Amino acid sequence: MKRLASLVRVGLRSNFGLSLLRYRVFQQKKDLWLVPVMGLAVFGVGSLLYGYLSLIKGFYGILKAMxxxxxxxxxxxxxxxxxxxxxxxxxxxxxxxxxxxxxxxxxxxxxxxxxxxxxxxxxxxxxxxxxxxxxxxxxxxxxxxxxxxxxxxxxxxxxxxxxxxxxxxxxxxxxxxxxxxxxxxxxxxxxxxxxxxxxxxxxxxxxxxxxxxxxxDPDPQALAKMFAxxxxxxxxxxxxxxxxxxxxxxxxxxxxxxxxxxxxxxxxxxxxxxxxxxxxxxxxxxxxxxxxGEISGRKKPLTAREMSQKISSGRRPVKAVFLREWRVMNRTPIFLINGILTAFIIPLIFVIMATMGDRGGDGAFILRALTSGGSPATSILTAAAFMMVCGCLNGTSSSTFSREGKQFWMSRVIPVSPREQVRAKFYHSYLVTLLGIATSLAVLLVGLKLKPLYCLAGLGLALVGAVGLTAVGMTIDLARPLLEWTNPQKAIKQNLNVVFGMLADMGLLALVGYILFRLSAAGVRPAGLVLIALAALAVLSWLSWRFLMSLSERRYQEIEV
Known part of the structure; x- marks a missing residue:
């Protein structure tokens, strides 16, 4: 029992690393940027929590009467x-x-x-x-x-x-x-x-x-018997x-x-x-x-010509780094399952929700009501938010640098500038985001029967906003990459950067949503709300991208492996 307790204690310390985070923030004063990020995250979580509690209260009143x-x-x-x-x-x-x-x-x-x-x-x-x-x-x-x-x-x-x-x-x-x-x-x-x-x-x-x-058993007699x-x-x-x-x-x-x-x-x-x-x-x-830990290699030996093509392919640096990111993600089962497959799983959860209830519609009635009822602006903005959430909540961008682990030293010595490497990594993370957006778009069109025109407008907003959210996640991971991990799972699912990235994304979306809500209450027309949302997301994306690029040169030299 003592040995088991010791193993559990060591595993928990290795898993969370909260003592190291506390030391870096309060003693070394290195991760002070986490303070405003957490403030933004609290705003986003608070908004979601308020809506969730209101939903529970409403259902309680209805079901209590029965x-x-x-x-x-x-x-x-x-x-x-x-x-x-x-x-x-x-x-x-x-x-x-x-x-x-x-x-x-x-x-x-x-x-x-x-x-x-x-x-x-x-x-x-x-x-x-x-x-x-x-x-x-x-x-x-x-x-x-x-x-x-x-x-x-x-x-x-x-x-x-x-x-x-x-x-x-x-x-x-x-x-x-x-x-x-x-x-x-x-x-x-x-x-x-x-x-x-x-x-x-x-x-x-x-x-x-x-x-x-x-x-x-949807017939009235069965329902009456059930409620009795x-x-x-x-x-x-x-x-x-x-x-x-x-x-x-x-x-x-x-x-x-x-x-x-x-x-x-x-x-x-x-x-x-x-x-x-x-x-x-x-x-x-x-x-x-x-x-x-075994690796099965290829049995076919390479000829001199094939070897020459392999080591001198003439690819552009950005393309080469992008392909490396893609192959590492696909060759590591844990990265693939947690990253790319999650981009499909989150929208599929909403599909399952949409199949619940009478004729398959009551389980996701809130999302359905927001996207199909009310003004066109509400439908477009809700669809855009849904696509951005499904696209960005897979943890790929906010674990971009952490996934390299102790092999990050290779990124520091290869003859490719940090800006080009970060640009290639951004393209990879954004591609995974696009997979989630595409899946959620299918959910809106097929599962929730949203009008194609609204979906197209929401898709435009989501594509612009996803640039900023992806850049924010990468910035958080670049600022404090988790390179010391004992298993690939820790680089994504047990990485606080992923949590901070998701919370920051929710906070930014909640902030934009709150501003649009206040503007709507002030009498701004629906078309104006959509244009303002597009402008706000474009500015957010531009600022996030510029900051990420400016941070890359300095952080690549500071990161110690």
Whole structure:
């Protein structure tokens, strides 16, 4: 137990690095630029939090009148577990099989279960942070609205701590089995990516199944019968994944017999899943590690002419650096899954939301209402914001330099100026952003049936605004790149620069949205609002680009590897 505790403590310190950040900001005074960035982020997060809490309050009033208010925690807890099921896959694959510290841990006198459980605990802590923005506001606001007693709050803490365990165990079981099979072949990277895609598709398929089950029996008699029964909506939401029902009833029941029984059932199933992980750790974990670091080279030798073409291709520097970025991203499964695939996953989540409810429209009713109702300006601006969010929230730009890790010294010595390198990296990050924008555009056109003219206008705004948001993310990562990481996952998902970049993007969009809202209230015409938004995004993009270029020359000389 002492060895396991030591492993967990070391893993958490390596994972977050908050002590180093505190030292650099308050002692060395080096990262003071984070203060205004955090201020901007607080503004953006505050705006989103206000809207989320208002939504919960509105739904509570409606469902309370029907005696179905428990459906709120049931749905949010189910969504929290679904997010963990999808995004926890990245953490598990990286931490279990691509962490560089495994080379040091395996020779030590440690049991496979101790190594795996230490990493599982670190992942668990990360998932508490992942689901916090979704689950914690609901727990607090629902408890306040229902005037819950001590039983609710204590059970709420227990439910929050247990919530990620079951989905993480499911992902871990599938990952351990996948890696045990993958290492039997030579094309491990391809198999890992394909296997990850299969797991993601299964997760989305499960969510679609849940949403379809909520839409069954639409006739009036069935609806009347459903609403007459207490907790019928809750049972309907979670009948394909009962742990969400147990968690919601544990919250509602408090210290009553029903609440304690559901909490005990939730805890028992979580413990059983945890026990399965222990068994697999002893039998399969180290077996899946065999051959992970091997690289299968090409058997065909290069001729002198082919070698000459390889080393003197005559490519322009910007094109050469761009291709290097693209190949590194595609050849590293964790970078590919977290970067490029996330650009597709975020819009797909909205597709699933759009399939919920009667005839597939009520789950995303807010986005649908903003894009299809009201003035054309509202539809265009909302569509543009949606495309920018889906395009820029993949962490590619704000991990551009961190992904190089200790190999950054190569970028300092190659005969390419820092400006040209940064320009090539920008093109790569912007291309990934375009993938997210294109996918979200398809969602707006096909899923939400937005008018093509509105989509085209929103696309123009999104393309301009994405330049600034991409440059902001790259600037944050260039200012404090995370080059010391033990596994590729840390360069993206466990990189505070990615968090700062996302928060800064949300803050900038919220600030522009607030300005447009005030101008609309002052009587500015819809066409004027769109033109003002275009001008504001263009100025933001120009300033961000110029600052990034001016920063590149100085930072490339200052960064130490």
């Amino acid at each position: 005696g179905q208010e428990q459906a709120i925690p049931g749905f949010v807890l189910l969504m929290g577990q679904f997010l963990i099921l999808i995004f926890g896959l990245y953490y598990v694959i990286s931490a279990f099989y691509f962490s560089r510290d495994l080379e040091m841990l395996i020779p030590l006198p440690l049991k496979p279960s101790e190594v795996l459980l230490s990493k599982f605990t670190v992942i668990l802590v990360n998932e508490y942070l992942t689901m916090a923005p979704l689950v914690l506001p609901m727990l607090i606001s629902f408890g306040a609205l229902s005037q819950a007693g001590w039983g609710y709050w204590i059970n709420g803490l227990a439910v929050y701590l247990l919530l990620p365990v079951i989905p993480l165990c499911l992902v871990s079981v599938l990952t351990i089995g996948l890696m045990r099979v993958v290492n039997l072949g030579r094309k491990k990277d391809v198999l890992i990516i394909v296997g990850s895609l299969v797991l993601i598709v299964l997760g989305f398929g499960f969510q679609v199944m849940v949403s379809r089950s909520m839409n069954a 029964s207490p907790d019928s909506i809750l049972n309907r939401i979670g009948r394909n994944f009962p742990p969400s029902i147990w968690a919601a009833k544990a919250l509602a029941g408090g210290f009553s017999r029903s609440g304690l029984l559901n909490l005990a059932l939730f805890a028992a199933v979580s413990a059983a899943c945890f026990g399965v992980i222990l068994v697999l750790a002893r039998k399969l974990f180290y077996g899946g590690l065999i051959g992970v």
